[in-house]
Amino acid sequence: MITDTIKKFVSRLLTPKPTGPLRIGPETHGIDRRNVSRHAIKVCEVLQHEGYEAYIVGGAVRDLIVGMEPKDFDVATSATPDQVRPLFRRARIIGRRFQLVHVVFGQEIIETSTFRAPANETQETDEHGRILRDNTFGNQEQDAERRDFTMNALFYDPVTEQVIDYHDGVADLKARRIRIIGDAAQRYREDPVRMLRAVRFAAKLNATIDPATREPIATMATLINNVPASRLFDEMLKLLTCGHAMDCLRQLRADGLHHGLLPMLDVVLEQPGGEQFVELALERTDARVRAGKTISPSFLFAALLWQQVDVRWKQFLEQGEPTIPALSQAVDSVLDEQTEKMAIQRRFSSDMREIWFMQPRFERRIGKTVYRMIEQPRFRASCDFLQLRAAAGQFDSVLAQWWMDLANANDEKRAEMIEDAAALPRPAGQPADPAKRRRKPRRKPAAPPPVI
Numbered sequence: 310m311i312t313d314t315i316k317k318f319v320s321r322l323l324t325p326k327p328t329g330p331l332r333i334g335p336e337t338h339g340i341d342r343r344n345v346s347r348h349a350i351k352v353c354e355v356l357q358h359e360g361y362e363a364y365i366v367g368g369a370v371r372d373l374i375v376g377m378e379p380k381d382f383d384v385a386t387s388a389t390p391d392q393v394r395p396l397f398r399r400a401r402i403i404g405r406r407f408q409l410v411h412v413v414f415g416q417e418i419i420e421t422s423t424f425r426a427p428a429n430e431t432q433e434t435d436e437h438g439r440i441l442r443d444n445t446f447g448n449q450e451q452d453a454e455r456r457d458f459t460m461n462a463l464f465y466d467p468v469t470e471q472v473i474d475y476h477d478g479v480a481d482l483k484a485r486r487i488r489i490i491g492d493a494a495q496r497y498r499e500d501p502v503r504m505l506r507a508v509r510f511a512a513k514l515n516a517t518i519d520p521a522t523r524e525p526i527a528t529m530a531t532l533i534n535n536v537p538a539s540r541l542f543d544e545m546l547k548l549l550t551c552g553h554a555m556d557c558l559r560q561l562r563a564d565g566l567h568h569g570l571l572p573m574l575d576v577v578l579e580q581p582g583g584e585q586f587v588e589l590a591l592e593r594t595d596a597r598v599r600a601g602k603t604i605s606p607s608f609l610f611a612a613l614l615w616q617q618v619d620v621r622w623k624q625f626l627e628q629g630e631p632t633i634p635a636l637s638q639a640v641d642s643v644l645d646e647q648t649e650k651m652a653i654q655r656r657f658s659s660d661m662r663e664i665w666f667m668q669p670r671f672e673r674r675i676g677k678t679v680y681r682m683i684e685q686p687r688f689r690a691s692c693d694f695l696q697l698r699a700a701a702g703q704f705d706s707v708l709a710q711w712w713m714d715l716a717n718a719n720d721e722k723r724a725e726m727i728e729d730a731a732a733l734p735r736p737a738g739q740p741a742d743p744a745k746r747r748r749k750p751r752r753k754p755a756a757p758p759p760v761i
């Protein structure tokens with residue numbers, strides 16, 4: 310009798326629980342449908358009406374559950390791209406590697422992709438195991454499995470308002486736990502960018518990375534070097550503009566992940582004042598992002614690499630190079646070194662140069678040159694950059710403020726400011742003409758220049 314009971318008990322323990330996803334209602338997941346893009350709802354409704362499965366997925370569901378405003382809305386469906394496209398007035402199929410449909414509603418694009426199957430042994434990989442192609446369609450369960458973290462594998466049905474959860478993502482999200490789906494080492498091998506994503510989501514959500522998800526990162530960090538530079542750049546940009554950039558950078562350093570990204574970051578942060586400068590730049594960026602303002606990637610990268618440019622600039626000056634050629638050599642060497650690891654796209658690096666090259670020009674405020682500076686397209690950004698330098702104690706803060714006021718003033722006010730400045734006595738040591746700075750001292754001291 311007792312043995313029967315025990316047998317039953319044991320067999321119940323051994324019988325697998327009926328599998329299937331959790332179906333979580335609004336009272337638990339807490340998504341307010343009013344915060345969901347009506348266009349994303351529309352896409353789901355149209356597809357469901359045609360008999361397909363369709364859900365809002367990924368980052369949007371995650372952000373909605375934690376009460377953040379999603380950047381964009383993606384839909385996952387059982388319909389293939391060819392089945393999706395004709396259902397919408399403005400829809401186009403994009404992508405070669407894996408086709409998906411962009412359904413366009415004015416400014417908003419709803420990225421609609423077909424359920425995908427996870428990686429398998431037959432998939433094409435590079436010699437390190439990184440997946441080069443993953444283009445097989447699958448079902449919803451498979452689609453959940455091929456996603457990176459449990460919190461990113463949630464499906465929200467805007468019609469029933471249920472969240473379909475195959476991997477306990479809602480519980481992880483509520484506990485602020487970043488947990489990878491499957492075996493962490495294998496998932497990082499397939500795509501090393503997932504390590505960076507783990508760090509970014511941890512910072513963004515103020516979450517901790519689950520031990521099994523975190524553990525392989527330290528030893529696998531070098532795999533980042535095999536990721537194409539353009540993808541790394543995109544990921545780095547996401548990281549720097551997520552509103553928690555400084556936390557991300559600290560974490561990346563702690564995990565040794567920054568080596569492949571910003572090779573000079575370690576050097577920069579260890580230099581006296583270096584950390585402060587980067588911190589100031591990132592704090593301002595974070596504040597702008599959180600206030601919903603735009604930020605400029607060029608400005609950001611200019612700030613991250615400035616310390617190194619500044620150090621090298623001083624070295625070249627000490628070797629006797631004149632101001633601008635010294636700066637030019639410093640800029641070239643820093644950008645060359647950076648490009649080896651993570652190419653900064655040319656459209657950004659040319660703006661960075663402009664911002665940097667404007668800096669020595671702020672030291673003087675003489676009528677004609679000031680007007681020429683104002684006309685430069687990067688004047689505003691360069692002026693903002695100057696404020697950073699002033700805040701970090703690298704530039705006279707009164708003069709920096711004068712430039713900022715000038716940038717904010719109208720033409721009339723500008724003319725007045727420039728005139729007033731010209732009437733001021735020049736600070737000691739500042740020559741009237743920059744060319745004079747490079748002249749050798751004369752044997753006999755000349756008469757002091759007239760004060761204008």
Ligand code: ATP
Nearest residue numbers: 366367368369380455456457461462500502503547
């Ligand atoms: P955000 O857009 O806020 O950066 P996200 O999670 O939406 O975050 P996306 O890059 O837009 O990130 O990706 C959308 C979804 O695609 C993710 O939520 C995740 O489910 C899946 N995904 C993205 N990148 C990967 C990856 N490297 N490996 C596996 N799944 C991924």
Ligand code: MG
Nearest residue numbers: 368369380381
């Ligand atoms: Mg997204």
